[in-house]
Amino acid sequence: MGADSAIHVEVAENTTVEPLAVAKTLKAVIEKQNEGKEEKDKIDMVILGKQAIDDDYGVTGQMLAGLMGWSQATFASKVELDAAKKEVKVTREIDGGGEEVLCKLPVVITTDLRLNEPRYASLPNIMKAKKKPLEKLDPKALGVDFTPQLKTLKVEEPPKRVGGGKVGSVEELVGKLKEAGIKAV
Secondary structure (H helix, E strand, C coil): CCCCCEEEECCCCCCCCCHHHHHHHHHHHHHHHHCCCCHHHCCCEEEEECCCCCCCCCCHHHHHHHHHCCEEEEEEEEEEEECCCCEEEEEEEECCEEEEEEEECCEEEEECHHHCCCCCCCHHHHHHHCCCCEEEECCCCCCCCCCCCCCCCCCCCCCCCCCCCCCCCHHHHHHHHHHCCCCCC
16 A cells, blocks of 8 residues: 555454544554654644444544544545645535535544545565564553443344335325324314
8 A cells, every 4th residue: 555664553352442542542653653753754644534344433533633632624535735834625525515624734534435546455565565664562552541431232123114005095095194193184
């Protein structure tokens, strides 16, 4: 995908990882990466997917922006950076059209599927990627507590849908509505 390096925060298998813990982890990693760097070399833009496939919460980006005190733009389908002005124009698709949002850096952006089509890595690039630095971090070393804050009380299927029926006349329809307790006017 073109990354120069990677960071892997190792969490034990079967650990419940909630969005707030992920946002706090990302915040800690960003702060660690920015430590001692000149302003021009600091991370000032984070791009995330709009939601994780495992829990579908769709809130990690917003939580990260809040924790960092950064601007945020959600569901981006197009991103234009103006480095000189230190701002980003984000286009988002909304019901009934599009919306453009202008954000000052630093910013957290969550993306829509339309933003980019990932390239498939070629075999030579896969081999090169194996030589890139991979830093492994422990959440405890970052000071992040993964203790779940949410408790699922119940999960159940919605009631089965009952199909409608056909009526032969207006009188029959009115009769069925009365049976259902719906008053016809």
